[in-house]
Amino acid sequence: MPKIGMKPLRRQQLIDATLESVAEYGLQNTTIMTISRIAGMSSGIISHYFGGKRELIEATVNYLLEQLQQALLERITQEKPPAQTRLHLIVEANFTQFQRSPLASKTWLSFWAQSMHDPALARLQSINSKRLYSNLKYSYRQLLSKEAATNAAKQTAAMIDGFWLRSALSKQAEQEFEIAEHLCKKFINDLIKQGDKLCH
Amino acid sequence: MPKIGMKPLRRQQLIDATLESVAEYGLQNTTIMTISRIAGMSSGIISHYFGGKRELIEATVNYLLEQLQQALLERITQEKPPAQTRLHLIVEANFTQFQRSPLASKTWLSFWAQSMHDPALARLQSINSKRLYSNLKYSYRQLLSKEAATNAAKQTAAMIDGFWLRSALSKQAEQEFEIAEHLCKKFINDLIKQGDKLCH
Amino acid sequence: MPKIGMKPLRRQQLIDATLESVAEYGLQNTTIMTISRIAGMSSGIISHYFGGKRELIEATVNYLLEQLQQALLERITQEKPPAQTRLHLIVEANFTQFQRSPLASKTWLSFWAQSMHDPALARLQSINSKRLYSNLKYSYRQLLSKEAATNAAKQTAAMIDGFWLRSALSKQAEQEFEIAEHLCKKFINDLIKQGDKLCH
Amino acid sequence: MPKIGMKPLRRQQLIDATLESVAEYGLQNTTIMTISRIAGMSSGIISHYFGGKRELIEATVNYLLEQLQQALLERITQEKPPAQTRLHLIVEANFTQFQRSPLASKTWLSFWAQSMHDPALARLQSINSKRLYSNLKYSYRQLLSKEAATNAAKQTAAMIDGFWLRSALSKQAEQEFEIAEHLCKKFINDLIKQGDKLCH
DNA sequence: AATGAATGAGTCTTCATTCAT
DNA sequence: AATGAATGAAGACTCATTCAT
Numbered sequence: 001m002p003k004i005g006m007k008p009l010r011r012q013q014l015i016d017a018t019l020e021s022v023a024e025y026g027l028q029n030t031t032i033m034t035i036s037r038i039a040g041m042s043s044g045i046i047s048h049y050f051g052g053k054r055e056l057i058e059a060t061v062n063y064l065l066e067q068l069q070q071a072l073l074e075r076i077t078q079e080k081p082p083a084q085t086r087l088h089l090i091v092e093a094n095f096t097q098f099q100r101s102p103l104a105s106k107t108w109l110s111f112w113a114q115s116m117h118d119p120a121l122a123r124l125q126s127i128n129s130k131r132l133y134s135n136l137k138y139s140y141r142q143l144l145s146k147e148a149a150t151n152a153a154k155q156t157a158a159m160i161d162g163f164w165l166r167s168a169l170s171k172q173a174e175q176e177f178e179i180a181e182h183l184c185k186k187f188i189n190d191l192i193k194q195g196d197k198l199c200h
Numbered sequence: 201m202p203k204i205g206m207k208p209l210r211r212q213q214l215i216d217a218t219l220e221s222v223a224e225y226g227l228q229n230t231t232i233m234t235i236s237r238i239a240g241m242s243s244g245i246i247s248h249y250f251g252g253k254r255e256l257i258e259a260t261v262n263y264l265l266e267q268l269q270q271a272l273l274e275r276i277t278q279e280k281p282p283a284q285t286r287l288h289l290i291v292e293a294n295f296t297q298f299q300r301s302p303l304a305s306k307t308w309l310s311f312w313a314q315s316m317h318d319p320a321l322a323r324l325q326s327i328n329s330k331r332l333y334s335n336l337k338y339s340y341r342q343l344l345s346k347e348a349a350t351n352a353a354k355q356t357a358a359m360i361d362g363f364w365l366r367s368a369l370s371k372q373a374e375q376e377f378e379i380a381e382h383l384c385k386k387f388i389n390d391l392i393k394q395g396d397k398l399c400h
Numbered sequence: 401m402p403k404i405g406m407k408p409l410r411r412q413q414l415i416d417a418t419l420e421s422v423a424e425y426g427l428q429n430t431t432i433m434t435i436s437r438i439a440g441m442s443s444g445i446i447s448h449y450f451g452g453k454r455e456l457i458e459a460t461v462n463y464l465l466e467q468l469q470q471a472l473l474e475r476i477t478q479e480k481p482p483a484q485t486r487l488h489l490i491v492e493a494n495f496t497q498f499q500r501s502p503l504a505s506k507t508w509l510s511f512w513a514q515s516m517h518d519p520a521l522a523r524l525q526s527i528n529s530k531r532l533y534s535n536l537k538y539s540y541r542q543l544l545s546k547e548a549a550t551n552a553a554k555q556t557a558a559m560i561d562g563f564w565l566r567s568a569l570s571k572q573a574e575q576e577f578e579i580a581e582h583l584c585k586k587f588i589n590d591l592i593k594q595g596d597k598l599c600h
Numbered sequence: 601m602p603k604i605g606m607k608p609l610r611r612q613q614l615i616d617a618t619l620e621s622v623a624e625y626g627l628q629n630t631t632i633m634t635i636s637r638i639a640g641m642s643s644g645i646i647s648h649y650f651g652g653k654r655e656l657i658e659a660t661v662n663y664l665l666e667q668l669q670q671a672l673l674e675r676i677t678q679e680k681p682p683a684q685t686r687l688h689l690i691v692e693a694n695f696t697q698f699q700r701s702p703l704a705s706k707t708w709l710s711f712w713a714q715s716m717h718d719p720a721l722a723r724l725q726s727i728n729s730k731r732l733y734s735n736l737k738y739s740y741r742q743l744l745s746k747e748a749a750t751n752a753a754k755q756t757a758a759m760i761d762g763f764w765l766r767s768a769l770s771k772q773a774e775q776e777f778e779i780a781e782h783l784c785k786k787f788i789n790d791l792i793k794q795g796d797k798l799c800h
Numbered sequence: 801a802a803t804g805a806a807t808g809a810g811t812c813t814t815c816a817t818t819c820a821t
Numbered sequence: 822a823a824t825g826a827a828t829g830a831a832g833a834c835t836c837a838t839t840c841a842t
Contacts, residue, residue, distance in 0.1 A: 006822075026317035028228055032816060042824045044818085053816060106316050112369060113313035116306050117226035125369060154363075155383050159355060162362025169312060169325060183355050194394055206805070232833060242807045247834060406826070426717035428628055432812060442828045447813060506716050512769060513713035516706050517626035525769060554763075555783050559755060562762025569712060569725055583755050594794055606801075632837060642803045644839085653837060 010049050011059070013039050018060045023103040027057075027110035054120075061111050061124050064104060068128070071096045072135065083142040087156070087188045090135050094160050095181040105168035133157045143192055152191050159184055210249050211259070213239050218260040223303040227257075227310035254320075261311050261324050264304060268328070271296045272335070283342040287356070287388045290335050294360050295381040305368035333357045344395045352391050360384055410449050411459070413439050418460040423503040427457075427510035454520075461511050461524050464504060468528070471496045472535070483542040487556070487588045490535050494560050495581040505568035533557045543592055552591050560584055610649050611659070613639050618660040623703040627657075627710035658720050661711050664704060665728055671696045672735065683742040687756070687788045690735050694760050695781040705768035733757045743792055752791050760784055 017039035021030040032053055036043045050056040072093035076086060098104055115121035137153035144152060163180035170176045217239035221230040232253055236243045250256040272293035276286060298304055315321035337353035344352060363380035370376045417439035421430040432453055436443045450456040472493035476486060498504055515521035537553035544552060563580035570576045617639035621630040632653055636643045650656040672693035676686060698704055715721035737753035744752060763780035770776045 010822095026314070028314065029317065031814085043816090044824055045822090047817065048823070109313045109316065112365075113309045114226065114228065115369065116309065117229060122369075126371075129366060129369065151383055151386065154379065155359060155387055158362030158366055158380070158383070159359045160362065161365050162358030162360065163354075165312075165361050165365055166329060166358055169315065169322075169329065171326075179354065180358070183351055183358070186351065187355055190391075190394060194390060210805090231831085233831090243833085244807060244835080245805090248806075253833065410826090426714065428714065429717060431810085433810090443812085444814080444828060445826090448827075453812065509713045509716065512765075513709045514626070514628065515769065516709065517629065522769075526771075529766060529769065551783055551786065554779065555759060555787055558762030558766055558780070558783075559759045560762065561765050562758030562760065563754075565712075565761050565765055566729060566758055569715065569722075569729065571726075579754065580758070583751055583758070586751065587755055590794060591790075594790060610801095631835085643837090644803055645801090647838065648802070 007049065010041075010045070014041075014046060014049060014056060015060045015063050018056055019064075019103050019107055022060075022107040022110055023101075026106070027114060057111075057114075058120050058124070060107070061121060064108060064111075065124060065128055067098060067104075068093065069131070071099070083139045084188070084192055086139045087136065088185050090132070090139070091160060091181060091184045091188070094132070094164065095177055095184075099164075100167075100174065100177045102173065105164070105173065109165070109168055129157075132160065156184070156188060156191075159187055207249065210241075210245070214241075214246060214249060214256060215260045215263050218256055219264075219303050219307050222260075222307040222310050223301075226306070227314055257311075257314075258320050258324070260307070261321060264308060264311075265324060265328055267298055267304075268293065269331070271298070283339045284388070284392055286339045287336065288385050290332070290339070291360060291381060291384045291388070294332070294364065295377055295384075299364075300367075300374065300377045302368075302373065305364070305373065309365070309368055329357075332360065343392055348395055352395075355391075356384070356388060359387055407449065410441075410445070414441075414446060414449060414456060415460045415463050418456055419464075419503050419507055422460075422507040422510050423501075426506070427514055457511075457514075458520050458524070460507070461521060464508060464511075465524060465528055467498055467504075468493065469531070471499070483539045484588070484592055486539045487536065488585050490532070490539070491560060491581060491584045491588070494532070494564065495577055495584075499564075500567075500574065500577045502568075502573065505564070505573065509565070509568055529557075532560065556584070556588060556591075559587055607649065610641075610645065614641075614646060614649060614656060615660045615663050618656055619664075619703050619707055622660075622707040622710055623701075626706070627714060654720075657711075657714075658724070660707070661721055661724050664708060664711075665724055667698060667704075668693065668728070669731070671699070683739045684788070684792055686739045687736065688785050690732070690739070691760065691781060691784045691788070694732070694764065695777055695784075699764075700767075700774070700777045702773065705764070705773065709765070709768055729757075732760065756784070756788060756791075759787055 014035065017035045018030070020038050021034040025034055032043045032046055035056070036045060039045070046053060046056055050059060072090060075089040075093055081089060099108075111121055112125055115125040133153055136156050137149055140149035140152045140156075143149070163176075163184060167173050167176035167180050214235065217235045218230065220238050221234040225234055232243045232246055235256070236245060239245070246253060246256055250259060272290060275289040275293055281289060299308075311321055312325055315325040333353055336356050337349055340349035340352045340356075343349070363376075363384060367373050367376035367380050414435065417435045418430065420438050421434040425434055432443045432446055435456070436445060439445070446453060446456055450459060472490060475489040475493055481489060499508075511521055512525055515525040533553055536556050537549055540549035540552045540556075543549070563576075563584060567573050567576035567580050614635065617635045618630065620638050621634040625634055632643045632646055635656070636645060639645070646653060646656055650659060672690060675689040675693055681689065699708075711721055712725055715725040733753055736756050737749055740749035740752045740756075743749070763776075763784060767773050767776035767780050
């Protein structure tokens, strides 16, 4: 069945299956078998489309990164929001329904841990980490002094990642994520309010 | 060599070797062989002293938790510090030289990821997470209203964990940890200063 | 080679290899390696087709039982023999060429010993034991009183198993089996003759 | 503690422990550890007194054989019984309380299975098998013709071993052994009675 | 005499990869 | 394009043996 465009479709199906498998069994217990079974395909298909398990894992992380980036772009590029709004949108992009899902959150954490010993994953993780920081700093810079903006961006990035980590590991993930988003925004607001006073 | 007191010694040696192995190879690539080779012992020794790999891993996490707890107790119990100082001490306890070491930080992250699919590790992680929050909240409560203290404790816990996570994954871990500790303390100070103003 | 019908073929090949291995090395010294080497396959194939060594062992015992049962059915069902003939046929089924082979006899004994500590094997052994007794009793009942039939069935079953055991362990197994079959039939004949006299 | 006569004592204690271990766990699952634990000694003691596990196992089988032989001698040498009585005594010696115990019966069977692949055990088993036959034949010879005696001895030996095997593997071992002993004696009586008639 | 700490070869099992079809 | 049969290296675990004390 030599259909055209089969390759992207199959690849995405396998990436989705990988996300499901990692969410259910963990990265450690995710095997060619669990992935291919979830995808409803044979085990050989992975080598066929990705060359090996490692490449499929990397492609899956890439997909998560793209989703995150896209969530931000969707929010920001439609309009030209003021800096504070933009900061809120960055927070929101990091706490979308997709990112909150056990599927995504468990996978992220597994990948981060793995990234310490896998250069390809480390590279992706580094890009992601810097991107969050840059986005935050850019917006803060419009409201605060250079030093204050740098500090604020680092604190906010840490708080976002920290809340995200704690929520992902919590048993009441859903609820925790809700509070987390609120407290991140509150932190931003307090920071700006405080910055105003200090400026004047 | 039937020496008395051999058991605690060997167990600690194996825990140390596990930390080194996880730091170097990751939890996923840490095997009975890597651990026993680092410890300079045979592979059978692990089953002999811990029953199995799983129990050794759990004992190692327990050791990390104890180190963390002890770092805090050392700082707090010798004196009765004021609340703000106490909050700083909590931050410091989470950023000791030991905790900053790749050995500890990489191991923590590996364990957290694994905890999502391992009830025993999940339990330990949960205890640790709640302990940090409780300690922070207790101190904040002496300075802020109940609601404000709760929010502050959650934000601070997230920031500590987040900084810790970002630093551990960073290539300039040492430097990042330094800044992280400073910014956590700064956040606490700002929060309290702000809280004062709101109260008055 | 995705041929259809590969599974039953491979399973039988592995069962045959298991019989050979147990006959040559004993159940205790039969390993995944000895079996797969005899079968001319890789070690992984056993888990692939049976799930594990245990299941392969059980399947092999089952095969021996089926062979025994089939040997009896072949002899009995084609005709409706008189009771005495039927008793002889039961004896013959227990001393077929296959059952006499070191391959079968050594394996039986290994399995019986193991059955004392393995519920699954114990169940199979129990079925086999009861089946022999039932078959004998049914035939004797047509010739003797109830009590005499019970006794005769028990004695005959014991004699068959005992001869079988002694022959299997003997160095001149082939010769011993020959005599054993003859003496079992003689015992049956004598018993019936004697029963006649007692009846009349 | 260089006590004199320690060696025989320790050896017997270890043989007893081996019997218990084999009865409880089976020969396959009987390890240096299970034996030494039951004996309340260290694992090293076995090498110390027997050289290795294998030698201990063989010594244990030897002990079982001696018990069997002694049971027979006790019954026969006290008096000079007539042949039929003597045959009954042989049966009784094979069904003493000790031989009926799971401890002895399970061990016997394990050893027999192992004997197929262990020359030392095979030798012991062969001696035992021949001894039973010889004893039976000697007594039968006083009552029957040479050929009849040979047949009778073989049948009786098979029946004894067969009953013993079936009883050992039965769930109601105790009860089965009782019936077994009775039916063996009955077989002997019937045989002699029949032999009388044929002789006259 | 007796211990038990330590070893490491051997076992079963898992699983990513290969490849004929 | 897609399968899944087959491989074999690597994993954790077991256990008889050794040996310093």
